Structure formats: C-alpha cells, structure tokens
Amino acid sequence: MEIIRGYPDYMRESIENVEKTRPDRLKATFKAMTLEEREEILNQYHPDYKPEAKRELAFGPSKGQKVPHEVADLIEAHPLVTPDMVDLSQIDFDADILIIGGGGAGTVAALWAHYSGIPVENILIVTKLRHGDSNSMMAQGGIQAADRVEDSPPRHYLDAIGGGHFTNKPELVKALTIDAPKIIKWHEELGVMYDKDEQGTMMELAGGGTSRKRMHSARDYTGMEIMRTIRDEARNLEIPVIEFSPAVELLLDDEGKAAGAVLYNMETEQYYIVRAKAAILATGGFGRLHIQEFATTNHYGATADGLVMAYHVGANLIDLDSVQYHPTGAAYPEQIVGLLVTEKVRGLGAQPVNKEGELFVYPLEPRDVEAANLIRECYGRNNGITTPTGMRGVWLDAPMIDELHGEGTIRKNLAAMVRMFERFGIDMTQDPLLVFPTLHYQNGGVEINEQTETSIPGLFAGGEVEGGVHGKNRLMGNSLLDYNVFGRRSGIHAAEYVKKVTIGKLSLDHVVKYEKTMKNAGIKTDRKAPMVLPDYRGKQVLSRALNIF
Amino acid sequence: MAEEPLPKMIKVYIMGKEYEVPEGLTIMKAMEYAGYRFIRGSGCRAGFCGACGTIFRKKGEYKFQTALACQTTVEEGMYLTELPFVPANKALYDIDELTPSPQTIVALYPEIARCVSCNTCTKMCPQDLEVMDFIQAALRGDIQQAAELSFDCLQCGLCAARCPADIVHYHVGQLARRLHGKYISPRSPHLKKRNEEIEAGTFTEEMETLTQMNLEELKKSYSERDTEK
C-alpha cells in the first residue's frame, strides 16, 4: 500500500470524487433538520440513545438517574481514602478558598475570588497535572458572546436552550448569555489576542446551531490563547498553585459543610490535608473514560474525579445521561485518531462529504445531530471511507475554505490544524480530512444554581464538571464561555461566602457512610475511585507487573 | 472484528534503555506500550500544551532533534527522552501599569540583549516557530512582530533549555502577546457598546420573558428564529 501525500493510494479515488464535486458544492446548501427530524436521527444513530450503554445509579442523591456505565463504575466504587489512612488533625495547608482544578474554570475562579477581596495567600489552586493542563487549553474554534449589533443575549439564549433540547436550567442559560460580553471585555483588557480587523471589530463566525455569527476566536488556538493569558495573570499575582497533587477526597466539617480536601502528591506519594472555608470544583470532563470505547479529544487527566468526589459528599448530579461526541474527530492517520478537528473548519465553509463526494448534511447542525448524521452516513448508509486500521470516516472538505475566502485563509485561521496534519504528511489546503465523531464533552455534571452553589454548603462548581447549563447538548463556543462565566461567579460567590462562614471539625465520615450506602445497595466490587489517571501501559507489561518496593 | 496481522516491531531507546515497540505508534504511546505510566510528560496528548517536549537523536546521527511525543511517530533506533520541567524565571508585572513602548520587554527581560542570533532556539522548537526572530523583534521593541511570530508557542521550554544566553523565550513571547492584545490591537467598539447596553438593562425584560417560557413557547420561538447566512 503506497502513501500518496499522506493518504493510502486506495483513498485517492474517493478524494478525486470530492475534488470533482467541489466546484458545484461551493454554492450548494443543504436543508437543516426540523426538530422532529433531529429527534429521529438521534434516536437511531446517536451513541447516547443506546439504552444498553447506560444504567441507573443504584444509590445516593441522584439514585435512578441514567448515566453511562463508565461513570456508574466510578460512582459505584470504593473511595481511595478512608479515615483510618490519614491524620486530619495535622493541617498542611489552610486556605479561605480551595480551588480543585488548574484549568480555565479554576484559574478564572481564583482571579475573581482575588478581585472580590480575598488575599492571594488565602487562595489555593491544586491540580492533578500542571497549571493549565486541561481541556480549556485544547479548545480551538471559539467562544460565544452576543456582542454584535445584529445579535443579542436573548438570541444567544434561544440558540443555547434549543441546542440543549430545552432541558437546560433557564437561570443558568440566562447567566451564561448575559455575562458573555463582559467576559470578552475582561479578556480584551487582559490582552487576549482575539482575531480582529484593523478597526478592532471582532471577527466572528457561525457555529453549529447558532443563528448569528458570534464565535470569537484567536486563530484556532482560542482555548490556548485565553488559558495562557489568564494563567499569566494568576502567576503575576502569585496565586499559589500546587501541581501534580490532585484532590482525591473532599473534607466536610461536622455540620456537613465543605471544609477542604485530601490531596495526593503523585510524585512523592505523600498526602496533604487542606482545610478551607469553601471549595470550588473545577475538575473538568471525563473523556479519558472512553465511553462506549470511543477515542477522545480530552486531555490526559479528564477522568471525572470531581463528579466522584462530589457524589461522595452527597451533591446531586444532572444530565449525565447526555454525552457529547464532537462530530469531527480526526479519523486518519491512526496516530491522531480521535483528536479534535475544530468546528471552525465548518464555520469557515468546509462541508462534510461522503465517499462519492456528496454533501449529505447541513454542515452546522448542533453537535449531537451532526454527529448522528456522520454515524448514519458511515454505518447506516455505508458511504464512508474505511482506513487501514478499520476506522470509518467521512471527508471534511477543507480546501473549499480557500476557494471561498481566498488563498491563505486556511493557513492563517487554522494554523493548529494545518500543523497537526502536516506533521503526518497531509496538506489540508490541498486535500480533505477524514473525520468521525469522537468523545468530547460532559454535557451534564454536578448540579449548580446561578451562584454556582451545589447542594452542599460551601461547595461550588464551575466549568465542565458542573451541569444544568447546556441541557442535553452543548453548542460550540459555550464551553469556553461556561468556564469563564461560572468560574467567575464561583470565585465571586465563594469569596462572599467565606467572609461569613466558620469551619468546624474536619471529617471524612462521609466516606464511611458512602461505603455503607454502597453495601446496602448490593454493590460488590473491587473498583476504586476517583480514577486520577488512565492507564495505557501495554498489556504485556501489565501482565508481568510486580509491586514489590 | 477481523484478526489483525501482528504489527512490525522496532527498537527504540527510552532514556537509554532498549525496548521493542510496534511500528506506527507515537512516541508517547510507545513509551506507554513499553510500560511507562506518565505522571509528568503527558498533558493534552494532542499537540496543544507542551507537556511532552522530547529530545532525541537517531541512531548513528549526531544531530540533536526535538519533537512533541504525542504528535510524532517513533522510528527505529530513536534515542530519546522527554523533558519533564524547565526552571525559568518569569517577570512579575501588572499589565495595567505597562506601556507598549519599545523598552518595555527588554526592561522586564534584560537577558534578551544577550541574544547572539545563534538560532539554537529556532532549531529546538517543535512547532517550527522562528523563535530567534521573535526574540530579536522583542529586543528592538517590535511588539507586534514578537506577538505574531510567537503566537503558536506551546511553552514547552525546549528553547529555554538550550539557549546559551539563558533567555526564557516563551515568557518573553507571552508578554509580547499580552501587550499586543491589550495596547496595540484596537479595542472593539461594538463590544464596549453592548456591555453598556447590558449594564443599562436593555435586555433584562426580554431575558426574563425567555426564562419564564414554557416548552411549547420555547420550541416555537426557537423554530421561528432566522439564521444569518
């Protein structure tokens, strides 16, 4: 099998079809689906809608809620740390606000807690990997905000709630959309380099399910540009961060208020006890659970730790029956299968086409609908292309973009994508990309209110870990927005809360209770949670592993 | 699933130790196949975070090369290690107190004046950025060019690890970009206006109405909304 400009020779025939149909497709449109059509295709082809992929939680505040097996396996598992393992009387760190997670939401929360009057030395960010290692760093295409004259926050509200199948909590969508323009303004003041024209007008594109162009971007490194700017700001303020030391269990006080956490320094295997007046969960998503064995766009640490810890203390969860599969994950070459190909590619005009070169779907449906369409095209209609490793995908006709907007558009606006494929010999300005849905986002999570409070006093949550904002499906650009809006609110409200609260005696009793509850529900297992990190070691190695020193 | 043919195995040297791994894996996956479980050295696994900066030599070659472990395929005879951390001084500043003058960057990072234009940093960069050029731009006060050329920087630290002048290029680039975003790029006029409108309560009533709508009303409003072409 010969490789021609990155692709196996047998795929070249299909690529030629794409090139043949391109001139006509430049002006072509495809009708968007009605609400009924959306429901139908989701039921038939969306992975979420397979009943056998989920089960009901057997106990706890969200008993009866359907969640993917991979999530239930972590909930129905033994906590890593029990009271007899640690000494709570020795406090290693005292903080007003403990922020669990060093990604976007955690960093924004820390900054706004400080702006709200908490001295930096009373804030502590703890994170599993490095400060900034997160899904926030990896986001590519854009952040939504209704700041154009032709647009409005109410319109953004409608887009978001419709995309979420009208199951989103109204007050959270209101917060998300009305706060958006001030988030962008704050970013401007911090020095985030959003794409603008010479007059300063933001260049804004459409995303799936948006009725107006309101996607602000920084090339296709939007997540990275925002994250590194807010991280720089946190560093300038010298906000304390402890890296490689994930929280593995929350602490409560004797009144059941959040009171801190047990941290585990992965490098020294030492635990730390953090006492805090409030805790903000900002632990991100769950892609590394590989739900239904999908590849994922998520970072190494996305293992749902926050969900598990929250459930251990009795917080309730919402909308975890809904998992977002990004329609366009890379499907070839094998080394990058599952990695994100930003929706911005479609925002700039690229169309998904099948092996015959036919456009088969409106390119900017909301993500779940778009993903279902791609799955149908590959598995229902067998119009996809199969890779040498058995992966199926359809073409995303990227070269269209330069034809529509002028040569150089792709290189300028999709630098990250150009680079990712160029490393493997594929030139996306000349050839289409092979894509297939990939596990991407946790639509639901720990339930919050507008003040980002969970059902546990003193426990706040912001970013991907929380739920209720996006309903059953998040729109592009609302996740970067989510962590900024709710990270900010969590910082502000936690700061208010800690001014009035006193913490009692630290306790891990909730772990004992949890074990008992699990036993009473008839759960028998060896599993432990949180997972902390996935394990990708070769099976051969694992079969010979010894734990002897 | 059909029986897959056994992959061809190749030899790689991870921190000096020989391992056999299947051909076609990324360096990161090859290290995991060999039995390494990353604590440091794996971040986004997609080429965006710089956690997996790797330096290597190929068998029989003297040239020192770099890569991102998650985005690079292993080759027979690769002699490699990841770089777990780079100690670096970051200047502390209040961006609101700075000005976009030509002296701002060199005042905060005076060591950039030691640059001899040896280009080692550029050679190390796994993103193929013109690192020397952005340091030179920063040195002469061309903030715009420093911001543009450094934009795709992942802050992996490989450049700083080898610079003979002890420059920490990625921090310099970060400062240049913030200065550019805040002071040189013009402010967005419509953004300012929209924020004033929200402040003045222009949308409060409409939002209230929306949050009170029942499912049928919402579905209707949603289906009837027009989409910009």
Place this chain on the structure above:
Amino acid sequence: MKIPYYPGCTLKSTAKNFENTTLAVSQALDIELIELPRWNCCGTVYSLSSDDLMHQLAPIRNLIRVQDMGYDNVTTLCSMCYNTLEQANQLVKSDPEKLEKMNSFMDREEDYAGGVDVIHYLTLLRDTIGFETLPVKNSLDGLTVVPYYGCLLLRPEEVSIDNPEAPTIMTDLLTALGATVIDHPYKLECCGSYHTVDYKDVVCEKTFSILSSAQERGAEAVVLSCPLCEFNLDFRQKDVEQELVPMPILYFSQLLAIALGINCDLGFDQHYVNPEPLLKKKGVLR
C-alpha cells in the same frame, strides 16, 4: 536605484529620527531602500572577537538575508552597525575556513557566499548620486557646523569609509548643502561609547572636550552618523560638570532633509538639546 537596507535596533526606537529623515531623503533622491524582511541585531562591535565565531553569526546572518533578497549590496546608517557588518564580512572573505565553519553551523540558512558589499549611506550618496548633484532647495547658508566621525566609521583602517586620519566625506557633503564647515581636532575622538553605562564621567569628559573645542572654533552644531555618539554628545550634556553652552547634535540625514526641502518629521523630540531654535534663528528652518 534599489538597495537593501539594514536598519539596526536603535534606528527603530531611540534613533527613529535618523531613519525617518533618511527614508524621506532617499525617496526624494530616487533611492529605494528595501528593508531586509528578516534581520537580527548586528551584535554590536564589542562582541567581535575573531576566533569567537558564535558572535560573528549575527552580522553574517544579515548578509545571508541580503543574499536571499537577490542583491549583492546593502546600506546602513548607524556607524556601529556598519562597522560590525563590514568587519564580519571582511573576516569571512579573507578566511574561507572560518566562513565554512559558520555556514556549517547555520545549517538552516543558505551558505553565505561572501559576495555582499556593505555600503554606508554616506558612501552611497557620494558615489552613486554625487554630493554636487544633490538638489539643494534650501541652502544651509548661515549655519556653521563641525562634522563628528567618532571611531567606527574610520577604524580599523580596513573598514574605513574614508581616510582614517584625514576624512573629508562629511565635510564635502555638508559643504555641498551650503553649510559652513569648520575643522576641529576632536572630530575623530572617541565619544566614550558604552562607557556611558558604567563610567559616565569618562564620557562626560569627552563630551566636554569635543563640544567645547567645537564651540571655541565657532561651530553652532555637531553633525554625526551614530546613535550612540548622538546620545553621548547630546544627552550627556546634562551631566557635564563644567560650564558648557547647550549645543545641538544632528544626524546628517536631518540636515540633508532640510537642505533638500523635504517635508518630513525631523524627529527633534528625540533630542535632548532641541536643534529647532538654532535652525530657525539661522534661517535654515522656517
């Protein structure tokens, strides 16, 4: 004519006035200066030790850029940049082994073939336009100046743009523009260069002796071609302990712009002693 132009760092910031006036003048004289699209700091003289090839890379890299543009000559204004580029150029032209070593190290660049000539702007004016044929519209008649060469235009002898002991190039230019040019013994004297950072007094001594000598002979202003000399002779006047009448220090390109009647920003705000009052008094500036 078209010629690649190497600006050097200070010409983009503290000596922007030197560049602006030269660009304006060049345009009027039909000299198209093409700024090198990529260029780095020349390294500045102090780093040039002939066995330390690492420090020679910076200037040679710029000459490779000129090669990349398809030209075989480049012009520059700052004496220090001129000197650095030319010294490095001569080193590699005379020592093929060193050139090969450097080319080998700079393995991402095209090899430098040694064929680029570095031409100071004064030389360019004299040899391609000719001082006599400059279209003077606004004679500097009435203004008495001294030329100041400093070190780097003339030393070492191999790179000198004129007779290193008795140069006339600036005098010839200024005379052609109508000014009265006085000779003075300190025209070749070092200004103190980088001693201005750590040994200010040394520089101030020089500033005093150079300027007082010029004043004694009736000069009203000093004309030069180097941003560092400009700083030492101009800004250091405030640190000179002895009595000194404030004396304007000018780049030759500023007087050139005035004499050719070119309307451009002369950049007098970048000076310590403002030259404008003198020039107006003398009727040179309206």
